Amino acid sequence: MKKALVLLGCPEAPSQTPMAVYSVYKLTSLGYQVTVASTPSALKLLEVSDPEEFYVKNKIDIESCLENLEEGSFDLLVGFVHKDAAVSYFVTFYSILNTTSIAVVFERDPELLENYIESIEESTDATIVSARAYHNPTPLRVKFDRALKKLED
Amino acid sequence: MTFCLDTYLRESENYEILITRAGFKECKQLIEKHAPETIHVKAGEKILGVRIIGIPPITIGIDENKGTITLPYTKPCYGTSVVELPVDKEEIVNIRSLDIKSETHRI
Numbered sequence A: 001m002k003k004a005l006v007l008l009g010c011p012e013a014p015s016q017t018p019m020a021v022y023s024v025y026k027l028t029s030l031g032y033q034v035t036v037a038s039t040p041s042a043l044k045l046l047e048v049s050d051p052e053e054f055y056v057k058n059k060i061d062i063e064s065c066l067e068n069l070e071e072g073s074f075d076l077l078v079g080f081v082h083k084d085a086a087v088s089y090f091v092t093f094y095s096i097l098n099t100t101s102i103a104v105v106f107e108r109d110p111e112l113l114e115n116y117i118e119s120i121e122e123s124t125d126a127t128i129v130s131a132r133a134y135h136n137p138t139p140l141r142v143k144f145d146r147a148l149k150k151l152e153d
Numbered sequence B: 001m002t003f004c005l006d007t008y009l010r011e012s013e014n015y016e017i018l019i020t021r022a023g024f025k026e027c028k029q030l031i032e033k034h035a036p037e038t039i040h041v042k043a044g045e046k047i048l049g050v051r052i053i054g055i056p057p058i059t060i061g062i063d064e065n066k067g068t069i070t071l072p073y074t075k076p077c078y079g080t081s082v083v084e085l086p087v088d089k090e091e092i093v094n095i096r097s098l099d100i101k102s103e104t105h106r107i
Helices: A016-029 A040-049 A062-068 A084-097 A110-123 A138-152 B005-011 B024-034 B089-096
Strands: A002-007 A032-038 A058-061 A076-081 A100-106 A127-131 B016-022 B037-041 B058-063 B068-075 B079-086
Touching: A002 A016, A002 A084, A016 A032, A016 A040, A016 A076, A016 A138, A032 A040, A032 A062, A040 A058, A058 A062, A062 A084, A076 A084, A084 A100, A084 A110, A084 B024, A084 B068, A084 B079, A100 A110, A100 A138, A110 A127, A127 A138, B005 B079, B016 B024, B024 B058, B024 B068, B024 B079, B058 B089, B068 B089
Parallel strands: A002 A032, A002 A076, A032 A058, A076 A100, A100 A127
Antiparallel strands: B016 B079, B037 B058, B058 B068, B068 B079
């Protein structure tokens, strides 16, 4: 079974948690065994959103995950990026895993959004899904679906 | 027992934070300006027991006279800090051996 890692950043942006649950749902339906790596605060939001673990079955603390990460641990990396620190985390996970990756980049400020995209483009070959989004996950969801479809084709 | 940076920062006061809650690029520039010697490592390289997080090549500062290293330290909700802390000579040798020796290295 293919394995995917969904990497969450700081849960400050409202779009992240619903997009995290949605991405796990989509990836599971595509046959991936999905693990979500997150901070304890992002994990709390996931636990409340999906109390019976109907969607998110495998969760791990981001630091423990990073500590034990090796090339080949996952077949796909999906990282949520809406802060400078999340760019660093995504690029680091990408560098270690050296696998197919999708960066879901979102931010209200267009200049910051562009900076995050540029940093990821300069350091990785990841597919970038980006939108000026904060509360509304729909633009990200639509673009994420397109990126997954492209990946599967 | 091996050295662990996370534990050291929690339990010791013998370190200096040069900047906190900053962007990674700003931290990189600060290390380059602050340290008399710099090396560059891959993202995820283990230094002092923790994986170094950032955009490669990640700059690590060395001050052999002071016996310190300066490195970026990133947490998801708090951005990147730059920390200078004392290390023994043997550790400086270990850290130098991780140098990827290229300013334009791409993983």
